[in-house]
Amino acid sequence: MIKHSKQRDAIIERLSDRTDHPTAETLYQELKEELPNISMGTVYRNLNQLASLNKILIVRSPFGPDRYDPIPNQHPHFFCTNCFAVLDLDVDKNRLLATGQEGFKGEIQDCISSYYGLCPDCLEKLKLKH
Amino acid sequence: MIKHSKQRDAIIERLSDRTDHPTAETLYQELKEELPNISMGTVYRNLNQLASLNKILIVRSPFGPDRYDPIPNQHPHFFCTNCFAVLDLDVDKNRLLATGQEGFKGEIQDCISSYYGLCPDCLEKLKLKH
DNA sequence: ACTAATAATAGTAACGATTACTATTATTAT
DNA sequence: ATAATAATAGTAATCGTTACTATTATTAGT
Structure with missing residues (x-):
């Protein structure tokens, strides 16, 4: 049975409507401004809880710590x-x-697709250098 | 400049021709049988070196520690x-x-595609239960 | 072959990200 | 109000992996 908490509210509020996929550390640093005593454990516990309730998505990065996404369905x-x-x-x-x-005998339920390369901004900046 | 080592030879030999994508720990346990003093550091150091020479592939698992693949090109x-x-x-x-x-303004260089669900064996066993 | 230079090693310590523990606090149902 | 119990802050512990260090093994040049 889930009980309300202002920490969880703050975490949800911080994460919603952003597209930069922050790390737990980034969220923690930002949350400390409004809740100076919040702890890393609380951030992780709530992010994990929200993820298992399918309210957010944990994005495993090939290049560093996990990122968190307010869009809960698994997407590339x-x-x-x-x-x-x-x-x-x-x-x-x-x-x-x-x-x-195609051609696979098992049952595919889902996929995690991670593309990488140059983002539109970096590509543009690179082009301008020529 | 790379120098020959029997530990590296053994690691390459162990990994080649297998399709089970062992973890570093699995390789280490197996390697200890022929080289009782081999250390985890040596296993990791060589696997990383081989990966950066594009001789093997490091496969990041969504469900646990990294796996190692003798096929060096990135594949699903x-x-x-x-x-x-x-x-x-x-x-x-x-x-x-x-x-x-499609529709992405940046430059995609590669992708890591991780599918999951039931493998052919597990799917078959599940079907037999009905 | 001998020697010098240095890559690779075993063993161990340290690391970063995350999870688990514990006593206390906050929320909720009655 | 009270009792039950989620959730918390703070801290310790864990896991997988990397870094350090003194020693050993391999190689290039004589």
Whole structure:
């Protein structure tokens, strides 16, 4: 049975409506400003709880600690190898699933797709250098 | 400048021709039988070196420690949520890349695709239960 | 072959990210 | 109000992995 807590409210509030996929550490540093005594354990405990309730998504980064996404359904992400930004990719996941399922005898339930390269900003900056 | 070592030879030999994607720990336990003094550091150091020379692939598992793959090019893997087997998926990666690139303004260089669900064996066993 | 230079090693310590523990505090149902 | 119990802060512990250090093994040049 879940009880209300202002820490959890603050965590949800901090994470919602952002697209930068912060780390637990980033959230913790920001949350300390409004709740000076909040602890890392509380941040992790609530993020894990929210994830298991399918309210947020834990995004495992190939380049560092986990990121957190307010969009709860599993979707592809793009990791910039230059500035380390994490972006949501608007990709038809059913096509990715269908591609994976082709010729595979098991049952594919889902996929985690991590694309990487240069994000639009870094690509643009690189082009301007020429 | 790289110098020869029997430990590295043994690691390469152990990993080659297998498809079970062992962990560093698994390799270490097996290697100890022929080289009782080999250390975890040596296993990791060589696996990392081989990976940076593109001779093997490090496979980050969503469900536990890293796995190692003698096939060095980045390719999709399937993770069984029932028996935790890791399988190579024979998927046309160019299609996955193309799907990801659609409508994305940045430059996609590669992707790590992790599918999961029931492997052929576990699916078959489940079917027999009915 | 001998020697010098240095890569690789075993063993151990340290690390970063995350989880677990514990006594206390806050929320909720009655 | 009270009792039951989630949730907390603070801290310790864990896991997988990397870094350090003194020693050993391999190689290049004589």
